[in-house]
Amino acid sequence: MASKVRLARRICEVQPSATLAVDAKAKALQAQGLDIVGFGVGEPDFDTPGHIVNAAASAMKSGDTKYSAKRGAELKRLIVEKLKRENNLEYKPEQVIVSNGGKQSLYNLCQVLVDEGDEVILAAPYWVSYLEQIRLAGGKPVILNTTEATAFKIAPQQLEKAITPKTKLFIHNSPSNPTGSVYTPEEIRAIAAVIEKAGIYALSDEIYEHLIYGDIKFLSMAAISPRLKELVVTVNGCSKTFSMTGCRIGWAAGPDEIIKAALKFQSHATSDPAAFCQAGAAEAYASRPASEAAVAAMRKQFDQRRKHMHARLNRLKGVTCLEPLGAFYCFPNISGVFGRQFNATRVNSPMDFCTVALEQAGVALVPGEAFGSSQHVRLSYATSMDLITKGLDRLEKMLNG
Ligand SMILES: Cc1ncc(COP(=O)(O)O)c(C=O)c1O
Numbered sequence: 001m002a003s004k005v006r007l008a009r010r011i012c013e014v015q016p017s018a019t020l021a022v023d024a025k026a027k028a029l030q031a032q033g034l035d036i037v038g039f040g041v042g043e044p045d046f047d048t049p050g051h052i053v054n055a056a057a058s059a060m061k062s063g064d065t066k067y068s069a070k071r072g073a074e075l076k077r078l079i080v081e082k083l084k085r086e087n088n089l090e091y092k093p094e095q096v097i098v099s100n101g102g103k104q105s106l107y108n109l110c111q112v113l114v115d116e117g118d119e120v121i122l123a124a125p126y127w128v129s130y131l132e133q134i135r136l137a138g139g140k141p142v143i144l145n146t147t148e149a150t151a152f153k154i155a156p157q158q159l160e161k162a163i164t165p166k167t168k169l170f171i172h173n174s175p176s177n178p179t180g181s182v183y184t185p186e187e188i189r190a191i192a193a194v195i196e197k198a199g200i201y202a203l204s205d206e207i208y209e210h211l212i213y214g215d216i217k218f219l220s221m222a223a224i225s226p227r228l229k230e231l232v233v234t235v236n237g238c239s240k241t242f243s244m245t246g247c248r249i250g251w252a253a254g255p256d257e258i259i260k261a262a263l264k265f266q267s268h269a270t271s272d273p274a275a276f277c278q279a280g281a282a283e284a285y286a287s288r289p290a291s292e293a294a295v296a297a298m299r300k301q302f303d304q305r306r307k308h309m310h311a312r313l314n315r316l317k318g319v320t321c322l323e324p325l326g327a328f329y330c331f332p333n334i335s336g337v338f339g340r341q342f343n344a345t346r347v348n349s350p351m352d353f354c355t356v357a358l359e360q361a362g363v364a365l366v367p368g369e370a371f372g373s374s375q376h377v378r379l380s381y382a383t384s385m386d387l388i389t390k391g392l393d394r395l396e397k398m399l400n401g
Contacts, residue, residue: 026364037391049294056280068275102237102250124372152179180324
């Protein structure tokens, strides 16, 4: 029987988050007593550094449980300092918005910049939520496809060709979720030159800024020229850098009018994040030696896991994996497995591959379809070395056995 609930068209056209769906399916199987190795969710497995937890806990105990105007001002001041120190960007605190995760900052910005029918350009494979956030704002995603041949990075000419009179915004994400690719400063400058010439806006999602392995130096797009500072909004947050995903502290910095509009939007949607979580974030930016040491220790472990997972993936029959240089994901190409059968189930797509891996090997992966790829799956290595070995042993048995 047809449902009587008449939902708005807006939400009916949105796909649920595939990464959260995979995690839920894996957890449901675990609840049934099955031993599942989860490579699905993009969440650091490390504890939040102790000094950050202590600051949040004592803020809560001392009554920091109200609306956060005072606490918010302190955190914004510290974010302004961080942007100057680390990103060569000068902003006033009024040019910063603190949101419930980087996700909300991005959502706010789509809502205040994108009108019905506006085109928003982004590279595929892309992070799942960009596409739906663009659609929720009534915008039209314009996808630039990339492959291993360019290390999943777009060329400036590709962007130039895609720009039309309807283009409003470009979304840049480096290091990238899901591919782990990292643009060099030269590559960012070349893309920024196209943005500057066209006068379109850009969101630079820098949430994995501190998770780069190897020699590439991080560059914030907005720092390239004064004109770009008028066009680019920088988005970042504490989730990935400080392993604070559940605290929901993200932020954006950019031109006065854009941030003012985002603040107005957020004031009606959610108001600011929890005051005591903002206290934890303030501590993360204020106590630099402790935070930098904690981030360096996490990065070191991610790097070891990255190398291990990447090497093991390339030993699987039908699988090839480009070396990821940032974030905490491997994004192997599994098209060499297409056509093979596993216990009567034929694999012809990433979704098939993930179903077989979960049901027959007890390994949870995210299908590439969620990121705009018909040839890849995503594995997060934000999990222990033991679990990485166990999961890869299982995949090896399934594919090579
Ligand atoms: C590319 C990218 N941007 C933004 C986010 C948002 O993170 P949060 O809302 O936890 O700050 C994520 C989280 O997975 C991400 O991968």
